[in-house]
Amino acid sequence: PQVPMGRSYERSDLFGGDEAPAKSRSSILIRNAAGRRVSRGQKFALSAGQASGWIAKNQAKVIAEYPDGTAAAFVTKFGKGSVLTIMPDAAEAAARFPALTRDILDLALAAAGRPALLDVTGSNENVETSVRHSDDGVYFSFVNENDRNVTLRVGPGSERNECFNMSASVPLPVSLVGGRLTLQLGPHRAGIWECKLSP
Numbered sequence: 001p002q003v004p005m006g007r008s009y010e011r012s013d014l015f016g017g018d019e020a021p022a023k024s025r026s027s028i029l030i031r032n033a034a035g036r037r038v039s040r041g042q043k044f045a046l047s048a049g050q051a052s053g054w055i056a057k058n059q060a061k062v063i064a065e066y067p068d069g070t071a072a073a074f075v076t077k078f079g080k081g082s083v084l085t086i087m088p089d090a091a092e093a094a095a096r097f098p099a100l101t102r103d104i105l106d107l108a109l110a111a112a113g114r115p116a117l118l119d120v121t122g123s124n125e126n127v128e129t130s131v132r133h134s135d136d137g138v139y140f141s142f143v144n145e146n147d148r149n150v151t152l153r154v155g156p157g158s159e160r161n162e163c164f165n166m167s168a169s170v171p172l173p174v175s176l177v178g179g180r181l182t183l184q185l186g187p188h189r190a191g192i193w194e195c196k197l198s199p
Contacts, residue, residue: 015083016060016076020053028064028072028088028097035103044097052087064100073104082111094125118197119180122152127185137198141166144185155180160198167192 012018030042044064053070056062064073076083084104086093093101106116117131117138126146132139137158144150157180163172172193175182181195 014078015085017054017056020055020070022050022052025051025066028066030064031062034063034107037099037103046096054087084108119155137196139194139196141192141194143192147187150185152183153180157181158197161195163195166194
């Protein structure tokens, strides 16, 4: 996608550089880790097609770059905040480098003063999820609309957990392995499921 233009800001200052022409780009390489899931030097293949790059200025911190040296993901400090940009589109980012995408989203949440409550893996575009915090714990709700089984892993997990179908009050078996809850969801499981993780 293109980095948006605007009348109220100078695009190159806000995003820390200038857009490079879209062309076929085969992979991205991690230059600077954005979080704990990916490390410097890791490489991720991209699907065939056109992708825009970014010619970063000094104020932009490049997280990932294409083989031609243009930026694929970067962070720019601007005013009192930060601008985080991923050049490949959302579907490509989620499919090809989900761990990096999640690191960048966590960086954005932390910059806004709202760090992620839970780390959820195994989901896709057909699994709806929500997370909320209350005085008695963290609640995690989900609906599986896939036509296949889905295994979700949620962390940090807790031995004090309750998972059930909100409409039928049917319990959902879960296991706690390595500090993460594992939930097995069948295809098109009816209803909304919720887990309460108590402190």
